[in-house]
């Protein structure tokens with residue numbers, strides 16, 4: 430597998446942000462993209478992404494075979510929720526690994542959830558998504574969306590070799606469509622793609638990230 434740059438890598442936090450001020454848009458208002466309600470919150474924040482991210486999702490959908498649809502599970506995530514996810518993951522790693530110090534637990538947690546200070550979902554630039562058929566059946570992808578590295582024996586890593594041929598093929602279809610629309614993948618999660626955030630800027634060699642922390646849909 431190629432080198433994995435984690436979101437906890439200090440080089441990600443060093444990327445400067447030039448906030449472009451793009452609004453968040455509700456993906457549920459778009460014909461082209463399907464939104465799954467499993468992580469829905471009362472305000473519908475989960476279904477929002479920045480305008481250029483929505484445009485790029487439409488491009489990615491267009492690049493897919495006609496029988497397939499993108500199925501978005503989570504876009505924007507409030508900063509307080511990101512804090513809770515990350516702190517919970519660090520605590521779980523420390524509880525399961527008595528010898529680990531805070532730094533080791535911080536690094537391992539960042540394989541699954543981003544440190545809040547660089548979090549892609551909090552910027553409105555990230556989406557967690559999978560593929561489904563026109564009639565709504567989800568395709569096999571090798572793990573459930575949001576499976577952690579320990580619970581999936583690292584099969585959640587995008588390039589993990591020991592998954593079925595069908596899952597490998599489906600990951601390839603998803604990856605090709607998303608990359609063609611300008612997204613970058615977090616290599617420990619086949620379902621996580623982003624555009625315009627710090628991680629995207631670092632991976633693409635773009636000098637500035639376009640999106641800093643967003644206050645959420647109610648403020649746009």
Ligand SMILES: C[C@@H](N)C(=O)N[C@H](C)C(=O)O
Pocket residue numbers: 436514540541542543548549550555557575615618621
């Ligand atoms: C928690 C998981 N679904 C996720 O979103 N992970 C990425 C790395 C994140 O927190 O941005």
Ligand SMILES: [Zn+2]
Pocket residue numbers: 550555556557620621622
């Ligand atoms: Zn994600």
